[in-house]
Amino acid sequence: MNVRVFWVCFSLILLNGCVSDLPPITELPDGPREKQLFVVIDDAGLVLEETRQFLDIPVPMTIAVLPHQRNTTEVCREIALDPLKEIIIHQPMEAADSSQNPGTGAILGSTTPEQAVALLDWNLNSVPGAVGMNNHMGSKVTEDPVLMRTVLRYCRARGLFFLDSKTAYNSIVPRVAQAEQIHVEQRDSFLDIEHDREYIRRMWSSAIGTAREKGYAVIIGHAWSEETAAAIRDSYETLQAQGYTFHKLSELYK
Incomplete structure (x- = not known):
């Protein structure tokens, strides 16, 4: 048996057997949250300079890195040097509009659970240091309960958290997560x-x-947007003076 086949088989054993024996991920404590900002920057890994404009902002953020892109490895290396930042996998998934190309390593509506596990393993190896995952596109896949159950079980088995980017109005992710x-x-x-x-x-x-009213907000921007970087850079000091705090997304799952 070659190495790739071994790991695919091992992953399937995890998903179909051992995962059901794992304890559930603990829910958030009941303590109050106040003015907490969880900024996630999607689409990193394409152009190194794009990500650097966010690394230069001295507040905690989460950087979602696309797997298998020309600068994926170097971007992960630079993020890892910044203690205020963390890495998650920006997992490509098929959109409802099939003309949109989600990119290399994508889970499609036609992907089987077994194929999804192999893709997730491949992508995880491409994004060193990842502590979680969110979906890139995915308005079709996040409405598929079988595929999302596979993804969420995979994340649990690997110790990763999952953020639903909510690209689909009828996302099934919360219901699948509750059942699991x-x-x-x-x-x-x-x-x-x-x-x-x-x-x-x-x-x-x-x-x-939203953060003021709800206590926290999960906010997604994109690495290619100079305007998004400028909006955060121009306001973070004022926001901190007003009692807002920036956090890595992983803190929301502790």
Whole structure:
């Protein structure tokens, strides 16, 4: 048996057997959260300089790195040098619009659970230091209970957390997670769906409002957006003075 086949078989044993014996991930404690900002920067790994503009901002953030891209390894190396930042896998998944290409290592609607495990292993090896995962695209796959059960069980077996980027209105992720007793979070805001400076600043202000009202906000921006980097860079000191705190996403799962 070659090495690749061995690891695929081992992964399937984990998912179909041992995983059911693992204790559920502990839910968040009941203690209050106040003005906490969890910023996630998607699409890292394509252009190194894009990620650096966020590494230069001295607040905790989570960087979601695409697997198997030309700068994936170097981006992970630089993030690992910054104690304020952490790495998660930006897992490609098929969108409802099949004309969109999710990229290398993607889980498609036609992917079997066995194939999904092999892809996740391959992608995890491509993103060294990853502590969690969120979906890249995925409006089709995150509505598939079989595939998402496979993904969530995989994350639990590997000690990874999962963030639902909530690209699908009818995402099945929360219901699957509840059935599996796995703690997941969903994003509250996308900052840069429109590539417009004023739009991004309005969305940033709205996300701050969510954190004020809810106690925390999970906020997604993108590495390619200079406007998103500028909005955070121009406001973080003022926000900190107003009592807001920045956190790595993993802290939300402790």
